[in-house]
Amino acid sequence: MSPQAAPARSRHVLCMKWGSKYGPEYVNRLYAMVRRQLTGDFRFICLTDDSRAIRSEVQCLPIPALALPAGIPERGWTKLVTFSADLHGLQGTALFLDLDLVITGSLDAFFTHPGAFLIIHDYKRPWRITGNSSVYRFELGAHSDVLEHFRAHCAAIRARFRNEQAYLSDFLHQQGQLQYWPAAWCPSFKYHGIPPWPTNYWRPPCIPPAARIVIFHGECNPPDALAGRRNRRWRYIRPAPWVAQHWRE
Structure with missing residues (x-):
């Protein structure tokens, strides 16, 4: 069906x-x-x-x-x-x-x-x-x-x-x-996926452990994260290649 x-x-x-x-x-x-x-x-x-x-x-x-x-x-x-x-x-x-x-x-x-x-x-x-x-x-x-x-x-x-x-x-x-929901299921990309400063300059954003749905709010959406863009000045992120693995048709 x-x-x-x-x-x-x-x-x-x-x-x-x-x-x-x-x-x-x-x-x-x-x-x-x-x-x-x-x-x-x-x-x-x-x-x-x-x-x-x-x-x-x-x-x-x-x-x-x-x-x-x-x-x-x-x-x-x-x-x-x-x-x-x-x-x-x-x-x-x-x-x-x-x-x-x-x-x-x-x-x-x-x-x-x-x-x-x-x-x-x-x-x-x-x-x-x-x-x-x-x-x-x-x-x-x-x-x-x-x-x-x-x-x-x-x-x-x-x-x-x-x-x-x-x-x-x-x-x-x-x-x-x-x-x-159990907290681990729906983590925030902003709060849980971006490495803390200053490691965000050499470590890419990750999928938080046990995540089932990663929530994008406030600063980035999926294509921004994939490209390493952030809409807040001085808040650097590296590209998150794992986004392309999941955010696709």
Whole structure:
């Protein structure tokens, strides 16, 4: 059975692409990485406003409207639509993945690890409850109150929380449903993959031990890491050739 033809109530891998920041190659490579690292049947879905040049194995669906009052910007909150009560009629378990990550190990346990809602724990301030929403798993339709509450109180929520992942983490924590992936599974390229100064000048970035998904946030994305580029002055990195081994179609 092909990934796209998987039963409606099954495993779904979700991603989201809107605007021009990421091209179709990010979706295509993400699908290829998932296909190599996830055994069995699944459906790969991209919520997008532009399906051009996305490979045929990916099912492209429109991004549901966030439906905020007029004049309130949606930027930074769009992922909350994945918690719609009815997301295009899909049922089952969904694993959401950001486009700018590199899958380096098996994804099978991301669908079997116990927990109602799982997310990456914040890297920089681990004493906080905040999660990093680059990778999260949930039952489709099970947390529609996350979106409904945001729509009803969006002004107050935006004033209190910096972005969707901070709000999402707090909301599910208050319900006792927030849980985190094992720390080694989803390390940060920035914090765990780049050698400390001054060894970063002669040692290339590495894949952290036991990593399954390497998260790129803040300074580099996969092609930057592959080329040895960093967008912060005086923060040198050598090229990371292992990126090419995994981030490919």
